[in-house]
Structures are given as structure tokens and as C-alpha cells.
Amino acid sequence: MGMGTGMASPLLSCAIMALLASVLPPPSVAGDPDLLQDICVADLSSSVKVNGFACKATVTEDDFYFKGLGAAGNTNTTYGSVVTGANVEKVPGLNTLGVSMARIDYAPGGLNAPHTHPRATEMVFVLEGALDVGFITTGNKLVSKTISAGDVFVFPRGLVHFQKNNGAGPASVISAFNSQFPGTQSLAMTLFAATPPVPDHVLTTAFQVGTKEVEKIKSRLAPKKA
Structure with missing residues (x-):
């Protein structure tokens, strides 16, 4: 009788955990959903609305190719910076793969103004120059650092962040995202x-x-x- 009582507690715990697992929603993920097939090249002309893009029938190697990050962009803008994206709109083959990239160029004094990426964490790799970068937590704590060529810095998903070129020359970074289409919300705009x-x-x-x-x-x- 004592043995039966002793075994009841762990068995009951396991049963409760199994029950909770069956009724509670799955935990959220920090990136795009996993793909269910080898490729699903985005049909950017399709009127079908899905979480992502509908797959197109005819695929070519150019759907997986983009050369727009090799050259600096025109920084003659309001903030003295320009973002060149390599997301699913530029590389349709990224559809369902959960990754994308961008290049950001900054004139001297150029600012990538405070903004968020609602669907992705961002990691930047500095190609040239030096930048003051930072993000703000939901507790209003600023996490900031000066980074230079060869350095990497991470901006957590959804948090407000910025980059500012305080050097005398141009600066540039390559950004990586864990989403095919991270989205950008500029606070000012x-x-x-x-x-x-x-x-x-x-x-x-x-x-x-x-x-x-x-x-x-x-x-x-x-x-x-x-």
C-alpha cells in the first residue's frame, strides 16, 4: 500500500504535464515558420494572400540570386543613410527559408534613425568605418556600444534600435535577419x-x-x- 502511494505522485505529475501539453498553445518561435518542402519561390505577382507568398510554378537560378549588396548606396537622404535590402521581395527564393540580409551605408554623421523590426532579430557586421549603435529594452534601459570594422552587434527582435556614424568618413554594415521579410517601423515616420x-x-x-x-x-x- 505504501508503494502504491509513493508511485502516485510522479505518475500524477506526468499525467498533468501531458494534459497541459495537449491543451496549451505551442510556444512562440523567434523566426519564420519552418518550410514544408525543398523550395517555395515567391510568386510576387500572385493575388493569393498567405502568411508569406504563394509558390510560383516555374523556378530559375535567378530566383536565388541578388548582386545589390556589393556597391554602396546613395546616402544623399534625409538622415544621411540608405538601406539596401536583400529580402524576399528582391530574392524570391527566400520565401519560407526564414533568412534575409541588407546593406546599410552611412555618410559622415549619417543616422539609421530609431526603428524596430517586428518580425526579426538583426545582427550587423561592420564593413568599414565606426558606428555608435544601441537598442532600448522595454524597461527603458539603453544598451549601446561603439563598433568598428570587423565587429558584430545584435539588436533583439522588436526592440527600438539605431546606428549613427560619428566618423569623418563613410561607414557601412551588412545586416542579417532571421526572417525572409523582417519589416521596418521607423518611429519618426x-x-x-x-x-x-x-x-x-x-x-x-x-x-x-x-x-x-x-x-x-x-x-x-x-x-x-x-
Whole structure:
């Protein structure tokens, strides 16, 4: 009788764990879902809406090829930086593979303004120059460092982060993501250049400034007319 009582506790624990495993949702993953076939090259012209892109029937080697990261981009922009993406839109063969890359170039003083990638962690490798980089945790702690050629730095998924070239010459990095399409949300553009616009009274209250200041920022970030 004593043996039966002693064995009941571990058996009951195992039964409860098995029951919970059968009813609780699976744990979240930190990247895109695993692929279910060898390849699924994105059909970028398809009107079918899925979590990713529909697969196209005819595949060529060019679906897995992109040469756009070899040369520096034009940094004559608002922030003095430019991002050249090598995601599924540029490399359709990345569809379902859960990875992508980008090249970021910075003029002297150039900034990759505070932004987030909602679907991916980012790792940067510095090709040239030196950068002040950092991310902010949800506890409002800044984690920052100065990195230079040959260094690597990681920005965790979903956290606000930035890179700033404080050197006298140009700088550039190669970024890697654990998503075929990581997405980018610039804080400034999201809040001050959304369509339709975020109401002024929301922005004035959030940033504790007047309407004139909000309108001034909006005018500077508005898309340039052709």
C-alpha cells in the first residue's frame, strides 16, 4: 500500500504535464515558420494572400540570386543613410527559408534613425568605418556600444534600435535577419508621416509639445513631391 502511494505522485505529475501539453498553445518561435518542402519561390505577382507568398510554378537560378549588396548606396537622404535590402521581395527564393540580409551605408554623421523590426532579430557586421549603435529594452534601459570594422552587434527582435556614424568618413554594415521579410517601423515616420495622419492632439500630448512643433516635424518628414 505504501508503494502504491509513493508511485502516485510522479505518475500524477506526468499525467498533468501531458494534459497541459495537449491543451496549451505551442510556444512562440523567434523566426519564420519552418518550410514544408525543398523550395517555395515567391510568386510576387500572385493575388493569393498567405502568411508569406504563394509558390510560383516555374523556378530559375535567378530566383536565388541578388548582386545589390556589393556597391554602396546613395546616402544623399534625409538622415544621411540608405538601406539596401536583400529580402524576399528582391530574392524570391527566400520565401519560407526564414533568412534575409541588407546593406546599410552611412555618410559622415549619417543616422539609421530609431526603428524596430517586428518580425526579426538583426545582427550587423561592420564593413568599414565606426558606428555608435544601441537598442532600448522595454524597461527603458539603453544598451549601446561603439563598433568598428570587423565587429558584430545584435539588436533583439522588436526592440527600438539605431546606428549613427560619428566618423569623418563613410561607414557601412551588412545586416542579417532571421526572417525572409523582417519589416521596418521607423518611429519618426510611423508617428509623424502616417496615412491618414496621427491626430495632432495625440502627438502633442504624447511628446508634451505644441501643435506648431508637431506640424513642423510633419512637414519635414512628408514625402517629397515629384
